[in-house]
Amino acid sequence: MSAPAIAVRDLNVRFGTSVAVDNASFSVAGGESFGLVGESGSGKTTVLRVLSGLLRDWQGEAQVAGHDLRQERPRGLARIAQLVFQDPYASLHPLHTVDRVLGEAAAIHSLDRPNQRIDDVLRAVGLGPEFRFRFPHQLSGGQRQRVAIARALILEPTILLLDEPTSALDVSVQAEILNLLRRLRAERGLTLLLVTHNLAVVANLCERLAVMRRGRIVETMDAARLRQAESEQAYTRQLIAASRGYDRANAAEIAFDA
């Protein structure tokens, strides 16, 4: 049995006195599409920051593709795991063209034939060469997100970490991006770790998922069971019910914190 693509064990992250991640453990097999679901404050984004190398102050074990995150600096991880951010309006430098964004990634790692690679990766995300020299403000939200995905892909990682990649996008654009991610995963055999609060997106794109609440992993399950709304945990059931839309009956079950 091959080593998992992502392995997290007893991960603990604290910011001052508050606990962001509390003894979280899960693993993602190579080529799998895994969802990490939770509301705000659940710790899901923190887990992603640990796995991408942005956050270095944590306890426990975390590995990507067999590399211990404690040892590697972000630059060493860059060709293994890449991160796509939530807000397409914030994740691209306002003064850099698409060409500069992609070219810089290639230059940092001294990739050969950079021009060719830039054209190839733009085509792979569904953008033609006419987008290559545009600035972010000349792109729509969906186009910017495609550029962000292209930036992640040009380094040919095996793992793609996605932080709410479609939350800031319109419904119609979201569908395009989800389809794109699905296709790219099939073509390149990528492992996807998708962090989101949207259970419908998870049901559409993921094979397995973990539900987080207040830093802990509450439940891990197959997406198939999610689609049947079968869950062992009350919290997960609440999330599923709330995701379906508004139902006055559900409101009685959920208690306000204050």
Place this chain on the structure above:
Amino acid sequence: MSRPLLAVEDLHVRFALPTRNVHAVRGVGFSMGREKLGIVGESGSGKSLTGRAIIGQVAKPGVVAASRLEFDGIDLRSLDKAGRRALTGRRIGMIMQDPKFSLNPVMTVGEQIAEAYRVHNRAGAAEAKKRTLEMLAAVRIREPERVWGLYPHEVSGGMGQRVMIAMMLIPEPDLLIADEPTSALDVTVQTQVLAIIDDLVTQRGMGLIFISHDLNLVASFCDRVLVMYGGRIVETCRASELDRAQHPYTRGLLAALPRIDAPPGDLPVLRRDPAWLGEL
């Protein structure tokens, strides 16, 4: 048939910017009674501006024009600034997405709600405080006295929105316009906040305009739905009949939504037909 609570005909909102002209709302017309009306659209559809035009909050250089804009028989276009201000707040309230931007950061939450009360009612400080505490309890805040003294930055998202609801409903308006009131909230908190709005609107016999990009949510929460695209209304129907929508945009949007219970696989992509933008 009794007079509609709100009647809008041929509403236009235009912006004359230095580089180009933007025609954001193009001939929107609808009427509503004391019901929950949802306005759904993607970004750029003009839904937020429609709400703002009704309440008179379209900032310069925006220009609002309509052949009919009546609230409970009062012609909103004929009111001057002072008249408009007196009407809105007392009879029409508006809640927006992020309470952080709508609440005054240097006043406590309780003071702000009390102020909202006193602007529209002759009342002393004690009376205003009493009503404020009652209102905070009505939005299911468990410790109204404690929350009275909190500042906006000390209050979490869900509570902040409940505070906004309290502030907007304390003058007992007839119409509430809610622009993405729960989009910034967690989905469980969302259900609770919507339940509060639902209960209060029903109890007081108010009308509600619920503006959102979330088609699913609007369909399950509202009585009737208007779908906007490119500044126009492309579909009007009862919320329960949304799956039988006629317009290709609505159908496309419904098809493009991922669903929890659907099998995984490609979602049909919405093909925008320029004909939907209509004649200019």
Place this chain on the structure above:
Amino acid sequence: MSDTAATWREYLTTPTPASRRQAALQRAWLSWRRFRANPTAMVGLVIILIIIAIAAFAPLLATHSPFTQNLNNRLMPWSAEHWLGTDELGRDVYSRLVYGTRVALRVIALVTIITAPIGLIIGAVAGYAGGWVDAALMRVTDIFLAFPRLILALALTTALGPGIDNAILAIGLTGWPPLARLARAETLTIRSSDFIAAAKVVGASPARIVFGHVMPLCMPSLIVRVTLDMAGVILVAAGLGFLGLGAQPPQPEWGAMIAAGRKFIFDQWWIAAVPGLAICVLSLGFNLFGDGLRDALDPKASS
């Protein structure tokens, strides 16, 4: 519109630029158009361009040499021969004014070359690095900020001898701290942005991030601050000249001219007033230009 003008317009406004150079030119063109739409900014630009033209064509525009003395003809009001009269040594005031533009522009240029890079680099590095690097650099900044310009100028002229170049050095060394503070403040806002995090995840080194990502975003506010400071630089140089610490006679520096004309202010007021007016006009020009530049360069203002 002629053919070449039409093709240029097409080149600069097409939504699909085809090369790095075209994209950069398009951005510059957009900034220029925003600037051009601002009337006061254009006034500022015109003033600056006129002064640069005067400096460039000084030998052609001056009627006399700025150095020729004529003690028989001192303190004369304006006449056909001396358009703005003569000063206390009989030199033509108008010609000294014209040549004085060269000195003024030289001071501005050299001070900017000293202060801007130092301020930008120190501020951006301090803001991005944080921790002890930030603390150390900011304390150094505080030390330089504490120096009064005139005292430092005095010290330098005592050590190195008087002259306009030492005055420039003194102004430069005391002029970079506010720019460093500004660059640091901008950097603190920028560094928590997603695009910076994205650059880190892609593997960019801190140096690449500071020079390639952070500094370009500090530029607009820095440029504006520098242009607004230029007015102040002229005044400080004039002040130093006034004290005899800057330009030395017979150099036609406006501040020194005001100093010399101080004694005659009641009867031959033009000797001091004319260079004073010139300083006002130049300061005004830079102020208006700097304001307009800020509006034009703001990336958020792009549609």
